[in-house]
Amino acid sequence: MNNQTAISQFLLLGLHIPPDHQHLFYALFLAMYLTTVLGNLIIIILIILDFHLHTPMYLFLSNLSFTDLCFSSVTMPKLLQNMQSQDISITYVGCLTQMYFLMFFGDMESFLLLVMAYDRYVAICFPLHYTSIMNPKLCVWLVLLSWMITMLYSMLHTLLLARLSFCEDNVIPHFFCDISALLKLACSDIHINELMIFILGGLVIAIPFLLIVVSYVQIISSTLKVSSTRGIHKVFSTCGSHLSVASLFYGTIIGLYLCPPVNSSNVKKIAMALMYTVVTPMLNPFIYSLRNRDMKDALSRVLCKKKISL
DSSP states (O other), rough: OOOOOOEEEEEEEEOOOOOOGGHHHHHHHHHHHHHHHHHHHHHHHHHHOOOOOSSHHHHHHHHHHHHHHHHHHHHHHHHHHHHHHOOOOOHHHHHHHHHHHHHHHHHHHHHHHHHHHHHHHHHSSGGGHHHSSSSSHHHHHHEEEEEHHHHHHHHHHHHHHHOOBBBBBBBBSSSSOOOOHHHHHHOOOHHHHHHHHHHHIIIIHHHHHHHHHHHHHHHHHHHHHHHHHHHHHHHHHHHHHHHHHHHHHHHHHIIIIIIIOOTTHHHHHHHHHHHIIIIIHHHHHHHHHOOHOOOOOOOOHHHHHHHHOO
């Protein structure tokens, strides 16, 4: 303990980009981030302005869009700043803060995808009781419960990490403060941290994923029993957007953390991390808007009202 020094900052190595291509990748990531912000803001504004979208499904979708916007904003501004200024440092407090919000919004997306799967399950398997089951009170409680669980989960891991001591090595081979990378730099005993990640990580990632799979098994089973071919097509068109988003999100998370490839290089890990922190939040608005007739109609109504007012 006497040989340990207090770490005041960490160094984020970021992406392995040749100097000649720095400006090109900076412009690319800036365009992707602006697209993410704009796309998710449009969905949130449409849901707020159009009363036809004031339903449980779009309440959950607006929270998902807000989560995607914040999730991307936790990492992208710092990445863009590091690429532009060549300053790869981040303060100790800033690193822990980034890790907290990264876990918070990442886990929040997992719970929201589970809540949206439950909403689709009730709508398809119990259509006559949908309004009584998915009442406004239950919907609000589901959202609030998701926020509370993720807040406590992220706070627990942040406090457990804050108690650790760090030695002279302060280089993080990533473009954000990943909890696994920080644990490798710690000089203290990290068994409690690893145990909590193993136990609670399963609760916030594995269990929601399994429940989503079970809900879709029930949806498919119920649909095949009572519906015609046209009905089956309608059901899958209704659930297609959510299924695409869930597959994209959980596919990269499971591939990166739960089932990492053998002898995977750090470049591959960073590429997979870019998928769920940058690409997925950017694609979600397009998936829901391009495959959703209600969103297209809402956009038309809002634009028509704007033209009339002008």
